[in-house]
Amino acid sequence: MSERLVTMIDAPTIAARVKELGAEISKAYEGKNLVLVVVLKGSFVFAADLARAIEGNLRVDFLGVRSYGEGTETSGVVQITQDLSRPIAGEDVLIVEDIVDTGLTIAHLMDLFRTRNPRSVRVCALLHKPARARVSVEVDYLGFTIEDKFVVGYGLDFGEKYRNLPYIGIVERS
Ligand code: IMP
Ligand code: MG
Numbered sequence: 618m619s620e621r622l623v624t625m626i627d628a629p630t631i632a633a634r635v636k637e638l639g640a641e642i643s644k645a646y647e648g649k650n651l652v653l654v655v656v657l658k659g660s661f662v663f664a665a666d667l668a669r670a671i672e673g674n675l676r677v678d679f680l681g682v683r684s685y686g687e688g689t690e691t692s693g694v695v696q697i698t699q700d701l702s703r704p705i706a707g708e709d710v711l712i713v714e715d716i717v718d719t720g721l722t723i724a725h726l727m728d729l730f731r732t733r734n735p736r737s738v739r740v741c742a743l744l745h746k747p748a749r750a751r752v753s754v755e756v757d758y759l760g761f762t763i764e765d766k767f768v769v770g771y772g773l774d775f776g777e778k779y780r781n782l783p784y785i786g787i788v789e790r791s
Contacts, residue, residue, distance in 0.1 A: 618790050618791070619790070619791055620788050620789070620790055621788075621789045621790075621791065622769070622770075622779075622782070622786040622787070622788060622789075623786060623787045623789055624784050624785075624786050625763065625766070625768055625784075625785045625786055625787050626761060626763075626784060626785040627784050628783045628784045631666075631743075631760070631771060631784065631785065632666070634760045634761065635663070635666045635667055635670050635743075635760070636670050638667060638670065638741065638758050638760060639667055639669075639670020639671045639672075640670070641758060642667075642670075642671050642711065642741065642758060643670075643671050643672040643673055646671075646673065646675075646709060646711075647673060648673075649709040649736075650707070650708045650709055650736070651671075651673070651674070651675040651676070651708075651709050651711060652675065652676050652677070652678060652705055652708045652709065652710050652711070652735075653667070653668055653671075653675055653676070653677045653678070653711055653713050654678055654679075654680055654701065654705075654710055654711065654712045654713060654726075654730075655677060655678070655679050655680070655713050656680055656682050656712060656713060656714050656715070656722070656726070657679055657680065657681045657682065657698075657699065658681075658772070658774070658780070659714075659715035659716065659772050659773050659774065659780075660713050660714055660715045660743075660772055661772050661780075662771050662772035662780070663713065663715055663743045663760075663771060663772055664677070664713045667713060667741065678701045678702055678703060678705075679699065679701070679702070680697065680699065680700065680701055680726070681697065681698035681699030681700075682695060682696065682697060682698065682722055682726070683695075683696045683698050684696070684721060684722050695721060695722050695725040695726075697729075704733065705730065705733050705734075705735040706733060706734045706735065707734070707735065707736050708735050708736055709735065709736050709737045709739075710730060710735045710737065710738045710739070711739050711740070711741050711758075712726055712727075712730075712738065712739070712740045712741065713741050713742075714740065714741070714742040714743070715742070715743055715744065715771075715772050715773050716742060716743065716744040716745070716746065716768070716773060717740075717742045717744070717745045717746070717754060717756055718746050718749050719749055719750060719751040719752070720750050720751055720752045720753065720754040721751060721752060723740055723742075723754045723756075724752045724754050727740075727754070739757040739758070740754065740755065740756050740757050740758070741756075741757065741758035741759075742756045742758070742759055742760065743760040743761065743771070744760060744761055744762075744763050744768065744785070745759050745761070745762050745763070746762075746763055746764070746765055747762060748764065748765040749765055763785075766787045767787070767788060768785050768786065768787055768788075769782060769785075769786055769787075769788055770782030770783070770784050770785050770786045771783065771784065771785050773785070775788055
């Protein structure tokens with residue numbers, strides 16, 4: 618089987634949208650104790666760009682999560698593979714996700730974080746595939762709504778491949 622990549626969202630379009638999100642977030646969190654919680658591994662590229670588009674003080678922490686096997690379907694079981702390095706009590710948490718697909722990961726993280734008494738918890742996702750939602754989750758800051766296609770690049774993988782692509786692409790197999 619051979620794989621072909623088709624561009625869905627090019628790098629300049631992503632960069633422009635990330636700038637806008639950064640400006641919106643900078644305004645909303647002015648004077649607050651913002652913590653970016655980067656959901657690994659898929660969000661590392663988005664988070665690196667987003668953090669630099671946000672003005673003002675923030676701290677960054679990382680959370681390892683696994684919901685997929687090697688395939689393209691979520692297993693439905695969200696596993697924490699690496700926890701945050703510090704408490705988030707009293708802080709304003711912004712979860713940074715690459716993509717909200719079934720919504721199970723975000724729903725699980727919202728439940729988990731609420732037990733740790735942060736001042737607020739919101740979600741910033743680069744991509745959202747509403748067609749596949751299994752639970753409803755609110756995405757407070759959203760880059761793009763996309764159709765139900767499996768996408769790669771800009772941090773997103775297919776079997777750990779393609780994370781380094783500078784754009785969002787669709788893998789076509791033939
Ligand atoms: P959810 O729990 O189904 O919302 O899925 C969340 C996670 O699944 C995302 O953070 C991604 O890591 C992964 N995922 C979902 N859709 C895609 C896709 O189209 N390409 C690559 N990874 C995806
Ligand atoms: Mg992810």
